Amino acid sequence: MTRNFIALLLGASALTACAAGPDYKVPATPTAAPFIGAASPAVSAAAAQDRWWTLYNDPLLDSLVGDALAANTDLRVAVARIEKARASLRGAKSDRLPQTSLGASAVRSRTSAAQSLPGIDRENTIYDGGLDISYEVDLFGRVKRGVEAARGDYAAAQADADGVRVAVIADTVRAYLDVTATAERLAVAQRTVDLLDQSVRITGARFDAGRSDRLDVIRVTTLREQQKAAIPALLADRDAALFRLATLTGRTPQDLPDTVRAAIRTPQLSLPIPVGDGQALLARRPDVRAAERRLAADTARIGVATADLYPRITLGGSIGTTALGGGNLFGGGPLNWVLGPLISWAFPNQKAIRARIGSAEADSAAALATFDGTVLQALEETERSLSAYSHAIERAQTLSAARDEAARAARISLARQREGQIDFLTVLDAQRTLAASEADLATATRAVSFAQVDLFRALGGGWGKPNG
Numbered sequence: 109m110t111r112n113f114i115a116l117l118l119g120a121s122a123l124t125a126c127a128a129g130p131d132y133k134v135p136a137t138p139t140a141a142p143f144i145g146a147a148s149p150a151v152s153a154a155a156a157q158d159r160w161w162t163l164y165n166d167p168l169l170d171s172l173v174g175d176a177l178a179a180n181t182d183l184r185v186a187v188a189r190i191e192k193a194r195a196s197l198r199g200a201k202s203d204r205l206p207q208t209s210l211g212a213s214a215v216r217s218r219t220s221a222a223q224s225l226p227g228i229d230r231e232n233t234i235y236d237g238g239l240d241i242s243y244e245v246d247l248f249g250r251v252k253r254g255v256e257a258a259r260g261d262y263a264a265a266q267a268d269a270d271g272v273r274v275a276v277i278a279d280t281v282r283a284y285l286d287v288t289a290t291a292e293r294l295a296v297a298q299r300t301v302d303l304l305d306q307s308v309r310i311t312g313a314r315f316d317a318g319r320s321d322r323l324d325v326i327r328v329t330t331l332r333e334q335q336k337a338a339i340p341a342l343l344a345d346r347d348a349a350l351f352r353l354a355t356l357t358g359r360t361p362q363d364l365p366d367t368v369r370a371a372i373r374t375p376q377l378s379l380p381i382p383v384g385d386g387q388a389l390l391a392r393r394p395d396v397r398a399a400e401r402r403l404a405a406d407t408a409r410i411g412v413a414t415a416d417l418y419p420r421i422t423l424g425g426s427i428g429t430t431a432l433g434g435g436n437l438f439g440g441g442p443l444n445w446v447l448g449p450l451i452s453w454a455f456p457n458q459k460a461i462r463a464r465i466g467s468a469e470a471d472s473a474a475a476l477a478t479f480d481g482t483v484l485q486a487l488e489e490t491e492r493s494l495s496a497y498s499h500a501i502e503r504a505q506t507l508s509a510a511r512d513e514a515a516r517a518a519r520i521s522l523a524r525q526r527e528g529q530i531d532f533l534t535v536l537d538a539q540r541t542l543a544a545s546e547a548d549l550a551t552a553t554r555a556v557s558f559a560q561v562d563l564f565r566a567l568g569g570g571w572g573k574p575n576g
Contacts, residue, residue, distance in 0.1 A: 132404045
């Protein structure tokens with residue numbers, strides 16, 4: 109019996125070549141082309157680098173990114189979702205194998221005297237045990253398509269986790285650059301206050317000597333206090349960046365290393381940012397890969413639903429024994445077995461099945477639209493980031509030139525004031541212009557750093573295996 113049953117299973121397996129529903133084909137994407145913004149001298153057409161944060165050549169930043177990848181709570185959630193999808197895939201694959209179950213029972217019973225024949229024992233114990241085996245003959249690919257759908261969900265969960273890694277790395281680098289850039293803005297603000305302190309002392313001395321008006325002292329003191337008032341807001345911004353960095357690296361704010369709190373210099377890129385081309389971008393971006401895998405899974409689910417239009421054939425068998433008393437349990441007499449196929453078919457009323465097929469087809473169409481939209485959005489984000497980075501650099505360069513001119517004007521005005529060639533209002537205006545230029549340049553430099561991170565994030569690197 110066992111040999112015949114195994115032969116039936118092998119024969120049934122040979123019949124599972126076809127599968128209901130459409131076969132999945134990867135949708136077409138735009139052909140390879142250089143980015144419009146790649147003409148900027150700040151970027152290059154070389155292949156994008158995966159471990160892009162190492163381009164800053166900052167060991168402290170490298171260690172913070174490593175901490176974030178090891179301890180970030182969002183990443184832990186993403187990994188847990190991968191494990192859930194992997195478990196679902198294992199469950200789907202198990203449907204390919206025969207299903208077995210063991211059962212055993214022991215029942216003690218007593219019949220009434222009215223129901224028992226004379227001389228028959230009214231109390232007895234019935235022992236029952238058996239092994240059941242069933243195997244679905246996947247003639248129309250219901251199980252096969254189910255495995256395909258589960259495999260697509262699993263791959264999509266992996267891509268989602270890669271996307272979380274990209275976001276965590278970018279947020280960590282951005283928070284670190286915010287810490288250092290705000291420290292530089294604080295230094296600029298403090299230098300401006302120190303300069304104005306010097307002006308207050310000079311103007312006060314001139315007033316004491318009768319060479320300046322009291323109003324001049326009030327004006328320069330007011331400007332000094334206005335510039336000094338910006339410092340508390342900058343300190344709050346730096347604290348916020350530090351607290352954000354602590355959370356991203358899985359720490360409490362109190363546990364952030366002192367080396368991070370002491371960081372005051374923003375790392376700079378020494379080479380143009382490598383960006384590659386559009387085709388490489390789409391292959392690298394985790395959100396595009398996740399959308400493509402979800403489309404594959406939803407396409408497979410059409411086959412799962414379509415297979416229900418056809419008969420479902422299950423081969424089953426069981427072997428067991430039933431005995432009165434333990435002594436007879438393993439004897440030859442009580443042995444029983446059953447072997448045979450089971451056919452189930454929802455026919456002729458298949459409206460519910462066709463409704464499920466229609467729903468699955470709609471999900472697949474939505475997944476295709478989502479994939480197309482994700483591709484377009486990836487290209488848009490990259491071009492937008494390239495444009496923003498290029499123009500941020502231009503703005504910073506212009507403001508740097510303006511700051512240099514403002515500093516030159518401030519020096520000349522002070523010299524001419526000492527010689528009595530100009531009045532105090534001209535000096536005050538020059539100092540006010542210099543202070544504003546210094547602050548604008550510091551803000552623009554911070555914006556350049558943020559634009560770099562936005563571009564790296566749009567390029568989608570940081571989820572692959574470490575290289576180099």
